[in-house]
Amino acid sequence: MIEIKGLSLQLGEFHLKDINLSIRDGEYFVILGPTGAGKTVLMECLAGLHHIRKGEIWFDRTEVTHLVPEERNVGYVPQDYVIFPFLNVFNNIAFGLKQARSAGSAIPERVNKLADMMGISHILRRDTRSLSGGEKQRVALARALAPSPAILLLDEPLGALDLRTAKYLRLELRRVHRELGLTTIHITHDLMEALEMADRVAVVQNGQVEQVAGPEEMLFYPEGEKVADFIGAPNILDCDYCRDLGQGIKEVGCGGLKLTVPHEGGTIRKVAILPRHIYVSETRPPGLSVNGFQGIVTDIKPVGNMVRIWIDVADNNLMSEIPSYIFEEMSLAVGKEVFLILRMRRIRAYEKQ
């Protein structure tokens, strides 16, 4: 169990204000927040990279507030991975083992086992400068795991990757977590990433923890305006019926809207979709449109560099969010008829009532 009690820190323009968190053993805990919220500083405090004057950090009933990083037994994967460029892949992974002066033969054995687990056995002799982003991420993860840490810290582990690799590695990270059962703290600014991966999520804004909750609770019941604003107030629809179309696809009816939703499992009772995942168009989109509908604009409100548009569709009022520069090229007005598409892969389905 990791406990952070009343942690405050001022570091240049970054500051943490009275952080209190407790993270359970074996939990996959995601810290979610916008850029500059202080997420990285908080993680660096856990790794022992900052001198803490106010507050306490406890790992398993041992206070570690003033312990140096090498005494904390944490695995740390920083942003951009920070792979040692003067060592090849094997020696990067073996770095911590050599430091711990593990027995000679134990090192290759452990490195090979981790490389196997990460699917990088074929690149062990490679120069690290020629690695792709995804490969670097795996090397950094294997390097952090090699000395068998008690806690794994991942700072935006998927942020530097292209979308496809990131998506694949999300599953990989969860699999590694399942296999090792290691308490993992993962930082991200991506809500979907947090919802998909976390056992629990903490939303951090301006150096403060705004809410700690399970992903569903976070999505459906954001606490306070700041969290709701950041999460983006999803459209939540109750389902009247749910029909299995086979191959992991279900059809649900929500107040007159017939939606196609990818979902493995039982009957869907509720679906949620974020405003930014509803596309609005003035003309009928060409081709076959899954989850495409027609509606009437009921309200328009600019928020920062985005514009929120409320649309009546069947018996529902949905909110869409589009960038201002796109809005300006359209001629939307209240009362006007529009076409909208709810992105199928972005709809989240829930079985609980």
Added chain:
Amino acid sequence: MFKILKGAGGERVFKVATISALVLLAVFFIGIIVSMLAYTRWDAFVSALFSEEILFAIRLSVTTATIAAIISILIAVPVAYAISRASFPGKDIVDSLLDLPIVISPIALGAALLVFFNTPLGAGINNHIIKFVFAVPGIVLAQITVISALAIRLLKSTFDSIDPRYEQVARTLGCSKPEAFFRVTLPLARGGLIASGILTWARALGEFGATVTLAGATAFKTETLPTAIFLSLASADVEKAIAVIFVLIIIAIAALLVIRKIIGRRYQI
């Protein structure tokens, strides 16, 4: 007024102007070397080059410059690291003070050293521990005084360019602060260390002002290569002076080529 410098024409004018400056400077240096070549009588050149006196000067210069460069780098590594990474009150002032030897005339530094060895403390060191004044250790000390600032400056920019996160990651992998420095930062600084070593060595080899003031210019005793040029010119032996100048030029070119070869790109100062 700058109307003709606008558009594509302006671009051409600018390009011609900058490249002309480069060509002029190159012509100037090549002209100097060619004029020396034209002036030289080769038989006299060869006999001067292999004279006892010049061979002694080469040996003395290479030995003292090597010792001075090693000591300077050993001092400069921790100093440059401290300035690059640590923050302490008065850091800016210390940082500027360390630049003084680069901008002050070497002869002034030599004179200052000479004055120091006339104080009771300096005289005590000179008379009872190591004799610096008008002696070979004086050459090394004069060189160190002049080149250590350069070594610090070069190494500081090397350490500045190394992301501190490498050390942080090493720490989380079990390294103590010194271990992280030796296992991660030093290997990352390898290119910069070699370049700084060679550049400070080459600079030490050419040092004259401070050396001659502190160690004097006695043939077969404290006569380094630059001192040999000075002594040759003073006795109107131009062939000998030219021979030594070529030795210095060849060493300098070799040093720069080695740096390029090792680092694989142009070093940055």
